[in-house]
Amino acid sequence: MKQVRNLILAAVLPISVLVSCGETQNKQTNESDKAWETADSIRALIVEPTFAKKDFVITEYGAGLDSTVLSTKAINGAIEACHADGGGRVVVPKGTFLTGAIHLKSNVNLHLEDGAKLLFSRDVEDYKPLVKTRWEGMECMNYSPLIYAYGEENIAITGNGILDGNANNEHWWPWKAKKEHGWVEGMDNQLAAVKKLTQDVKDRVPVEERVYGDGHFLRPPFIQPYNSSNILIADVKIINAPFWNINPVLCENVTVRNVSVVTHGPNNDGCNPESSKNVLIADCYFDTGDDCIAIKSGRNEDGREIGRPAENHIIENCEMKDGHGGIVLGSEISGGAKNIFAQNLKMDSPELDRILRIKTSSLRGGVIEDIYVRNIEVGTYKEAAVLVDMYYENPGDFMPTVRNITVENLNVKEGGKFGVLINAYEESPAENLRIINSTIEGVDVPIQANYTRGMKFDNVTINGKLVSEEDVQSSSEAEFETF
Template identity: 70%
Template sequence: MNKLLASFGIFAILGFYSCAQKKQISYTERAWVTADSIRKLIKAPEFKKKDFKITDYGAGTDSTVLVTEAFAKAIKACHENGGGRVIVPKGTFLTGAIHLKSNVNLHLEDDAKIKFSRDTKDFLPLVFTRWEGMELMNYSPLIYAYEQENIAITGNGILDGNANNEYWWPWKAKEEYGWKEGMNDQRADNKLLFEQNKQQIDPRKRIYGEGHYLRPAFIQPYLCNNVLISDVKIINAPMWNLNPVLCENVTIANVKIITHGPNNDGCDPESCKNVLIKDCYFDTGDDCIAIKSGRNEDGRRIAKPAENHIIENCEMKDGHGGVVIGSEISGGAKNIFAQNLKMDSPELDRVLRIKTSSLRGGIIENVYLRNIEVGTYKEAAVRCNMFYEAPGDFMPTIRNVVVENMNVKKGGKYGVLVDAYEESPVENLMLINCTIEGVEVPVKANHTKNMVFKNVLINGKKVDTTTDK
């Protein structure tokens, strides 16, 4: 398996230098054989058949009474007895932060809802976490786990972050999310954390929480192995929804995310290895799926890429991008596969979006999409941007990106949009068997190397060529 992945980049280079149809088909088929090999490495955790119901640990039926302690007691008992399921029965249960432990499956029964407190004190004490790719001590994510293994969140219930234009969202400092002049917001903290990251202050001495305004993620397993999140519906997130960090063997399946607050990304696996995201629905206020690996100095110091991700059979509605890589991508990303996706919304900005900058650096390579059905989008079907944030001294790399069998009924402004450095062109960008209708500008690209279109129709005209710019 390691030999197969190590030779992956060699296959890419050889494939792109050949214009023979037979070799190109062989190249793309070879890539998806690698995806099948990765899939075999990803196994959902299993749990003991023993249940621990939160109502047996002090949770009552009054949805206005905080039951954080009942969750903690049930999880502790489950963990100490070898694991199993912590059951959330039918009803609404108000809680502060929930911290999962090894071998615990937090299971929501039908018509169960976990509703999270709006009191920031209920997300203390501080925990070691990440905020937009930077490490710090901050409010706990709503559901959090640190250095645990075999953990899950399952069932057909609802997770309600309880955020809106009065709680959490105004911290973004935008009027459309309830902020007004004179209110506290995240801008000063964001700037301070950015400087602490730049100076590489010990992350455990970057103290936030009370008196600060950096919103927590909804669900964040951190340095965990064997993670499963399935079937739940997630609404009203303070910030990012699903944000596994430095995790390995992650399965996210049949999850439905509907939330339109600021930075309400659907799923942000960050510096994770072996990730499967399947059969999910995303209708979000930011990127639907955004693959990340740390911001700037923290990302380069930890140097853990996003690696071996498979995304399939998902549906995307509103969002800044359907499948996104970046912008917190300083650790790099490789071997990213997405297939059998449906996207359709005039509020969906892009289908595939790769965003980075020379402040970030990092290598993004071996990205493969196929079988993508798109009703409409706003900006571009394929967007590669190396100028997402202010420039720095770490030249990014984007190479070996293939989009195959993508059909767009009504595109936005661009078909393909590339903005790269002359000294670091986007290399080996290929579109195969794609049809894009209704765009204003078919292709706008400034610096590319070996950009290939094979059997591509844009606005009914064939773009069957190899183009370097």
């Protein structure tokens, strides 16, 4: 029992407590090794849920193969029956089924058989009643996410079928108010609602009084388990999302495995675990209209007051194509983030903006620390391989902290504008960024950094030249430019 207790303590303590800071390459390598030992202890805490061997087939509850007729009532009826009977699988057989919001219950695995598709309605009436949700890190009452759970445990979405959000430049996406996504002057959009919700958060309006939905045009997330635990999302393909794709909020023990996300709408982030703990994202494919994986912990006052960091995340064996960033932390990161590990990734697209992206500001606050990234193979990208941006949004009164970031074995064949770009506050420099045993080719600006402390490059080659201490020093003395 003592060994188990020590293992759990190792998983939840900050890496900075568990390992010492070395100045030489050998010490830094040892530090990285110890960090990844901690990652292994975190992995032991993430256990996939299991389910009773009972099937509840949605066609037996009234779902029909006519894809123009809603099967929402039948699907949720099968879920209720499965839950009431102690759990099992709710099976979607081969065929296309039109549905509105699906609400998962404890001990239920929503399973899509080969050839099965859930096609989600474009009618907002099918996402009522309004539910408690997070929208870009802000709590409110809004349209239900397409697949939602609140306060549940042991839930899953599995199978080789397709989840089709049915969004495009005619439906859902124009609410963003971007012409490239179908919006034209005079059309309804989300801008006024986002401004109002941001003010509601600042004024600490009770969540139950932050009522949105009709007339506000805030697009619902695709999959959002909220305040839930023991979650598995595996094998499905997700396309045409209205908004964020996979967004666990305030959850614990989450596995996202072998999922394919292909959707290029506005804010079509692939997987955004938010204020969640013990998360594994493995063997997934992301080709998105926004960040591939973005780790979050709430926006501004909501994130700071709830105070739940993103912690103990492992990302591995994934492939990223298009997107604003491959591995991203922020910008809704006011609750902080710690113990984030990413390894064995492939990224390659001229439409992939960044490899590792940290975005925050003094409007957000929060501490981002103990981030470990290794074994990343990159064909090409557009803007920066490693980016720390503390000016992502307008300044405020909550200085963020970014520290203890190690990038190891990053290999880029043909980079974009920047190799490493650090845009930090003088009052809060980026601390202890270490890049080890890495090669970046074909960039315009190898390193540009304004305020850093303890930044180290060990055996790093950029554009065929070994980076020296003098190179690191001179990178902060040049005239600063951004994208």
